[in-house]
Amino acid sequence: MTKEFQRFCAVDAVPANGKKAGRVNGTPVLVVNTKGKLFAVSAVCSHQEKFLTAGRVRNCRITCPLHGAQFNLETGEAMCLPATKPIATYEVRVVDDWIEVAV
Amino acid sequence: MSEQALEKGQARCPGEPSTQEIIARDRVKAPQWVTSESYQFMGDEDVTIDRYIDPAYAEKEYDRLWTRTWQFACREEHIPEVGDYYVYDIGKHSFIVTRTAEDQVKAYYNACMHRGTKLRPSGTEGSATVFRCPFHGWTWNVDGTMKEVLCDWDFPHVNKSEFSLPEARVELLAGFVFINMDKDAPSLAEYFGPEAMSHIEQWGLEDRYIVAHVSKIIPANWKLTMEAFMEAYHVLETHPQVSVSNADANSQYDTYGDHVNRFISSLGVVSPHHRGRYSEQDVLDQFTVGDASVLEGADRTLKEGETARQRMADMMRDMFSKAADADLSKVSDAELLDCFSYTVFPNTFLFPGISLPMVYRFRPVADDHRKCYYEVFFMHPVPANGERPEPACEEHLTEHQSFCEAPSMNDGFGAILDQDTENLLLQQQGLEASAKPGITLGNYQEIRIRHFEQTVDKYVNS
Numbered sequence: 001m002t003k004e005f006q007r008f009c010a011v012d013a014v015p016a017n018g019k020k021a022g023r024v025n026g027t028p029v030l031v032v033n034t035k036g037k038l039f040a041v042s043a044v045c046s047h048q049e050k051f052l053t054a055g056r057v058r059n060c061r062i063t064c065p066l067h068g069a070q071f072n073l074e075t076g077e078a079m080c081l082p083a084t085k086p087i088a089t090y091e092v093r094v095v096d097d098w099i100e101v102a103v
Numbered sequence: 104m105s106e107q108a109l110e111k112g113q114a115r116c117p118g119e120p121s122t123q124e125i126i127a128r129d130r131v132k133a134p135q136w137v138t139s140e141s142y143q144f145m146g147d148e149d150v151t152i153d154r155y156i157d158p159a160y161a162e163k164e165y166d167r168l169w170t171r172t173w174q175f176a177c178r179e180e181h182i183p184e185v186g187d188y189y190v191y192d193i194g195k196h197s198f199i200v201t202r203t204a205e206d207q208v209k210a211y212y213n214a215c216m217h218r219g220t221k222l223r224p225s226g227t228e229g230s231a232t233v234f235r236c237p238f239h240g241w242t243w244n245v246d247g248t249m250k251e252v253l254c255d256w257d258f259p260h261v262n263k264s265e266f267s268l269p270e271a272r273v274e275l276l277a278g279f280v281f282i283n284m285d286k287d288a289p290s291l292a293e294y295f296g297p298e299a300m301s302h303i304e305q306w307g308l309e310d311r312y313i314v315a316h317v318s319k320i321i322p323a324n325w326k327l328t329m330e331a332f333m334e335a336y337h338v339l340e341t342h343p344q345v346s347v348s349n350a351d352a353n354s355q356y357d358t359y360g361d362h363v364n365r366f367i368s369s370l371g372v373v374s375p376h377h378r379g380r381y382s383e384q385d386v387l388d389q390f391t392v393g394d395a396s397v398l399e400g401a402d403r404t405l406k407e408g409e410t411a412r413q414r415m416a417d418m419m420r421d422m423f424s425k426a427a428d429a430d431l432s433k434v435s436d437a438e439l440l441d442c443f444s445y446t447v448f449p450n451t452f453l454f455p456g457i458s459l460p461m462v463y464r465f466r467p468v469a470d471d472h473r474k475c476y477y478e479v480f481f482m483h484p485v486p487a488n489g490e491r492p493e494p495a496c497e498e499h500l501t502e503h504q505s506f507c508e509a510p511s512m513n514d515g516f517g518a519i520l521d522q523d524t525e526n527l528l529l530q531q532q533g534l535e536a537s538a539k540p541g542i543t544l545g546n547y548q549e550i551r552i553r554h555f556e557q558t559v560d561k562y563v564n565s
Contacts (some may be wrong), residue, residue: 067237
């Protein structure tokens with residue numbers, strides 16, 4: 001199945017150092033604006049399926065607010081215990097002031 | 104007076120200016136914390152080597168030293184917001200250091216009170232709204248009070264008010280968060296003593312931020328590794344590339360109470376070992392410090408009668424003023440140029456100078472007394488606009504990598520750290536192979552090592 005870009009939200013809704021969660025085709029997606037770049041990842045932690053939405057972002061990593069697992073926003077790689085599996089990452093782009101994500 | 108007539112510990116590098124005489128000639132004068140001296144002879148007996156090679160000694164350190172001393176756990180900038188946390192480990196001990204209010208930081212023993220699971224993984228930091236155990240979901244508020252027990256009908260014997268997370272003591276100083284497991288330990292101010300405290304309070308390290316953080320496993324005991332940085336006596340043999348422009352044999356050594364010592368190693372002057380073989384122009388040509396690339400293009404030809412040290416101080420002042428967008432006109436030449444190295448017992452070095460602005464931290468690797476974890480933090484002034492950049496992420500090197508491989512490490516400085524640490528495995532192994540039960544120390548140049556080990560003994564033997 002080809003992944004098609006779909007509108008996620010207006011670009012203004014995710015300012016610098018901001019993030020926004022939403023669903024694309026039923027999949028929870030988190031878009032993060034950090035270090036001058038947009039990232040789109042799964043909004044759900046690979047450890048125990050908790051939402052990452054309230055997690056702190058630093059140095060292109062997001063930390064699960066509940067148990068402290070960390071993920072690289074660029075690659076989805078799990079950076080520490082208690083997670084050992086990556087989270088999904090998605091292509092993201094801006095078209096006509098809309099953030100679009102390919103899920 | 105002949106040298107033999109001197110009291111023990113009073114001899115200094117013969118025929119050379121002292122550090123204070125070098126600094127006294129500077130154009131912008133140094134403050135009192137620089138111009139004071141505090142050396143004391145502390146004996147000349149050998150220091151026993153069991154402390155480096157015996158795993159039983161390391162166990163005693165865990166029982167009696169690490170549990171009773173103030174340790175640098177993290178910087179306040181690691182946890183700027185309420186709920187931000189940083190996990191600090193020492194051996195098997197682990198603490199969640201977290202901001203619980205704008206002006207309050209707490210350190211919790213990092214273990215669930217149900218069946219013990221760590222509440223946050225070691226070596227991490229982040230932000231929490233609660234601390235929730237990943238096993239059964241027992242949950243604590245950020246302030247440490249217990250929030251929730253799943254199926255609390257099954258735990259009628261758990262009184263929530265008695266199940267707050269146990270805490271270590273916390274004190275904040277100069278942007279550093281210090282913790283201590285000992286409820287009966289002296290305050291941080293008493294621990295450092297009034298003179299060392301007055302030095303630390305004058306440096307303004309709270310207004311710096313971590314611009315780089317590099318760590319590496321070193322194959323040697325933590326104390327042996329720290330001691331590689333406590334004297335300038337090794338510079339001639341270990342760092343030939345910088346020895347010409349370093350007042351190594353005439354560096355100054357001071358001790359303060361039990362927990363702080365320092366050296367001042369002046370730069371931009373010819374080493375006593377090279378006296379008569381290099382001109383002032385040679386010293387200037389050879390001088391490199393920190394990020395030497397910032398000096399590219401600078402006029403490095405000395406005028407008649409001008410000294411390399413003064414020219415270097417002037418260049419540094421100009422360069423760092425521009426780089427930091429700050430007024431450094433009143434900062435002394437010595438603070439700009441020289442290496443000020445303070446040990447804060449048990450495991451931290453503070454370098455308050457401008458050109459060499461580091462903090463080092465050393466911790467034993469749990470269960471292996473022959474390995475330690477060495478961290479280098481580079482601390483730059485917060486920009487003049489007051490916007491504090493995020494602290495740099497840790498770049499971790501394996502045992503066999505060069506410090507130069509860390510992306511944020513300057514090559515010249517990385518090479519120096521490689522030289523400092525490359526001999527350590529040989530020293531660890533040599534001590535284990537030695538027929539001699541103690542190490543022999545110089546009375547003056549190696550006083551920091553004796554002072555440090557005497558304090559280690561005080562903790563381990565009491």
